[in-house]
Amino acid sequence: MIIKIDEYSDVPIYMQIRNQIVMGISSGELAGGDQLPTVRALALEIGINTMTVSKTYQMLKSEGYITTDRKNGARVRQQIEQSKVISEDNKRELRRIVSEARLSGVPKKEIQKLIDEYY
Amino acid sequence: MIIKIDEYSDVPIYMQIRNQIVMGISSGELAGGDQLPTVRALALEIGINTMTVSKTYQMLKSEGYITTDRKNGARVRQQIEQSKVISEDNKRELRRIVSEARLSGVPKKEIQKLIDEYY
Amino acid sequence: MIIKIDEYSDVPIYMQIRNQIVMGISSGELAGGDQLPTVRALALEIGINTMTVSKTYQMLKSEGYITTDRKNGARVRQQIEQSKVISEDNKRELRRIVSEARLSGVPKKEIQKLIDEYY
Amino acid sequence: MIIKIDEYSDVPIYMQIRNQIVMGISSGELAGGDQLPTVRALALEIGINTMTVSKTYQMLKSEGYITTDRKNGARVRQQIEQSKVISEDNKRELRRIVSEARLSGVPKKEIQKLIDEYY
């Protein structure tokens, strides 16, 4: 899986990596049990600080998306805990995005189409 | 319209206000031509600095949502420019949210329902 | 001559009126000796404060574009003093505009064409 | 690159800095990828507040002229988006300047020569 950093983005690098890995898991590109690159390897590949990658992995771990241990490194979790709900933060973000899209004259159907595409 | 600040949020205060006003315009709670509170009044009401509110208003102005002048204060714009597209940033955010929702076991229908509700 | 105020502009109203009158004189729409509306009449027509129009007329007078007296009201000057030079402020503005246009990929010819059109 | 502030100017300080940087980029004095001074360094150099410089950088960023991040500081963007058009505001300004120059007895050729020089 290829991680791409947008240097112009306001989203912190560690969050960009985190998001791409989460999307990778969601899309199936990363399956349960799959090994992630070591912190060192990924940092080298992207050309960033190891601390940044480390922060990403710790976040993914605390969110329950991956497991890490010294022996096996980082792996995608086999059974990701399913809360069955959208977090309040994400709901708020969703509402903001829908509002902005609506004010920009984007029809509801087009947003629904994007949901279809991304899901 | 009541503005509520979450002081524990990672979203900067000026952005929280901005988002709520945008959502207020989108929902129709704020109509074109409606007067917004003065910078000082809103700052006092929320209990924050006037500079922070000023930053919000300037952002909303530069985005084309409101107008500001010394005579009329801040008002919702009558004709908001419609780009007809969802910004790349918002698309990326949408994709992230959908991915997370999917991994949490939220069915697609439920997201669609939220879109319906927010639009 | 019709004066149009752009309520969305950052340019102060008194300056917008001033600019339009100067451009009117330059284009010949307003000739030397032509009577300008009274402060009161113009203020009423545009729907603004008389003080604002008054400020405009005082500025135009001090710049040597018009004359004002109680008997004849405001009139375009017959002989406008010609400095034969572009003011330093206008040079700086011109340089800024040219720089921005250049960075936007506007060819020099197009700017020259605009000069032709406006002169 | 040396930034010079005219403290008697009506142009706000943050805008004066912004203009000079834009002109520096246009003239080639500042090339794509070039590092700008840090917010603190520039503030100290000019003898103004860091907030004012920060405002400048955020403006330049939102206009697409520079990028800022915590690692690299502020840098001139490699690829500046080209709208290929002169903004309405700049056209209006240009028209005003041409009108004033014309009334001052400045021949059209001299304005054209300035455009040549600045472009």
Added chain:
DNA sequence: GTGGTCTAGACCACG
């Protein structure tokens, strides 16, 4: 009275 600008100073997240 209004928004716009600026200061001096502080704290924070990111890397």
Added chain:
DNA sequence: GTGGTCTAGACCACG
């Protein structure tokens, strides 16, 4: 060390 955010307070031009 960097830019980003925020405060408390001040002054200003515009209208």
